[in-house]
Amino acid sequence: SQTIHQWPATLVQPVGSPLSLECTVEGTSNPNLYWYRQAAGRGLQLLFYSVGIGQISSEVPQNLSASRPQDRQFILSSKKLLLSDSGFYLCAWSVRGELFFGEGSRLTVL
Amino acid sequence: KQEVTQIPAALSVPEGENLVLNCSFTDSAIYNLQWFRQDPGKGLTSLLLIQSSQREQTSGRLNASLDKSSGRSTLYIAASQPGDSATYLCAVRADSSYKLIFGSGTRLLVRP
Numbered sequence: 001s002q003t004i005h006q007w008p009a010t011l012v013q014p015v016g017s018p019l020s021l022e023c024t025v026e027g028t029s030n031p032n033l034y035w036y037r038q039a040a041g042r043g044l045q046l047l048f049y050s051v052g053i054g055q056i057s058s059e060v061p062q063n064l065s066a067s068r069p070q071d072r073q074f075i076l077s078s079k080k081l082l083l084s085d086s087g088f089y090l091c092a093w094s095v096r097g098e099l100f101f102g103e104g105s106r107l108t109v110l
Numbered sequence: 111k112q113e114v115t116q117i118p119a120a121l122s123v124p125e126g127e128n129l130v131l132n133c134s135f136t137d138s139a140i141y142n143l144q145w146f147r148q149d150p151g152k153g154l155t156s157l158l159l160i161q162s163s164q165r166e167q168t169s170g171r172l173n174a175s176l177d178k179s180s181g182r183s184t185l186y187i188a189a190s191q192p193g194d195s196a197t198y199l200c201a202v203r204a205d206s207s208y209k210l211i212f213g214s215g216t217r218l219l220v221r222p
Binding site: 006032034043044046049051057059088090092094097098099100101102103104106 | 141142144146151152153154155156159161199201203208209210212213214215
């Protein structure tokens with residue numbers, strides 16, 4: 001069966017520090033991969049999606065970036081975090097139209 | 111531009127009640143619609159997926175219906191239990207798109 005792993009689960013970072021959140025999917029090949037952010041009172045916002053290695057589409061201009069170095073690995077990064085980057089980050093994958101989420105990473109920027 | 115709305119935003123019911131959660135969308139040209147459950151501080155769990163050609167899907171005590179022409183979906187929960195307490199979100203996928211558009215969710219509390 002397919003599983004998705006996302007880490008770290010919780011992160012507290014100072015403003016201006018870098019960020020790296022990682023997500024891996026097991027049990028499937030060539031999935032579509034997504035990064036969402038869920039901020040308090042704002043619902044789920046799609047940040048990036050990828051249909052293959054090295055193929056990244058950005059939905060929202062911001063200081064975040066994403067990379068897909070391997071088929072089942074998706075990384076969310078930032079060189080310098082802002083206070084507004086705080087939130088709950090969710091990695092997701094889809095095959096045949098159904099979306100599955102990881103457990104999320106809670107980021108607090110101080 | 112597709113917009114998804116969920117009403118009510120919050121719902122509190124006594125245990126054992128049958129209940130209906132509503133989801134509406136503005137553009138009927140959808141590929142599919144998916145219902146999720148989210149527990150506090152957790153990721154989203156997929157409950158039901160309805161393809162655009164389908165009218166409903168069932169899983170245990172859950173039944174989801176889809177009426178594309180009216181832009182509506184409902185999630186029916188039978189014999190609610192305290193363990194059903196969570197936020198329920200619906201999301202639609204537009205034709206030829208990898209993106210899902212989410213509603214803001216209905217926060218459900220089932221009281222013992």
